[in-house]
Amino acid sequence: MPNIEKLALPVSWSLCNAMNSFRFAFSQWKNLKTLIMAHNDFFIWPYTFEFRVVGENCSNLNNLKIMGYLDNKDAVEIVRYLQSLKRLSLRCSSVNFKGVLLLIRGLGNLAILNLTHCQYFRCNSITINNVVQASTQKLDKLIICSKNDCKVCKDRPAMFGLDALYEKYWRNDEIKELEF
Template sequence: MEEGAPAVRRWEDPAVRKWEDPAIRRWEDLDTDILVKIFLSFDVLQLTLGIANVFNSCELGSNPPYIAIYRCPQLRRLVMPAWNRIKKDVICKAIRTWRCLESLTMPSIADPPYLIEEIALNCKNFSELKVIGPFDVLFASTIAKFLPNLKVLGLRCSMIVKDALMLILDDLPNLEVLNISHCLLLPPSMPEKIIKKLDKIILQKAAPREFLTCTEHSCIMCQRT
């Protein structure tokens, strides 16, 4: 440190904390119920992405979704861009309170049955699912088994195994909208290759629905892959 430069003192330093105004309460001193009310003033996306950085001095604030998501019983639409920080039992317990949930946007997960079955058991009005990432036969068969009345399925910018797509087209008779825009369609036997053009069978099966897709010749994004 240069001579004459002011010393940088951290808040944790007792020499600094002794000057603290006793009338001002710290985050870590707040009652749990008060913290919950604060968390509930934010939407779920804010809770998932950013609030942990604001309340990082508070033990409960280090994982706010675990506290707050249980207390959103009227939640209808949920976007979960990250799944790795949420345990299975936590998200399942939350879903049991989301009786009104209608739409979920989520990344692909390795074990979809535990989640999809929980949605089927507890969210009777659920009608829209959007998945980002690899979409295989296990995911497709799980949806067909537990959510046969699904209305909208979005797989935009995902990697889809062809057999999974065929299963969706065959086993979801109530599906009204299927979005596979900017997707990579992979043959089951040669996953390192990409199917550049949808065949007639796929197009015929998709015909009764609103089928959103793009072609290599008209889509700039797909031309880059």
């Protein structure tokens, strides 16, 4: 299926034990415009997602949705290899503010960022206010939810519960191009 334009990879994709197969598959998807994936170091250990492979092979990719955990290493890789991104959704993910700021400042074409229903981890003195301020200076649209009034955030299981969120909400997104 070399002409795929939209691809969703659930958590179970990480069970593929042949990274050469992964590299080969992405090398065939030159027309890929939208990638939706569950991404979490816990799920894909001992493998790591190779944003480099995607960036080198999928030059038309401008929509990315990650559900899981985004750390600074992933943010650096995304900025380095996925400069064509226009829309990025981290919906229902666990993210740190430093990584989010790196994405906002480093992705030159980024226009829309979705941070709804995220669990935030502070990094030094960086807060959500820093993220909002950086977004208003650079992005066309930042999408966040009100934690106090948000039904999805209140539905988050007490013990982190990313699996439950993936299963219930992975198809939805506030960015139309990233709905499945």
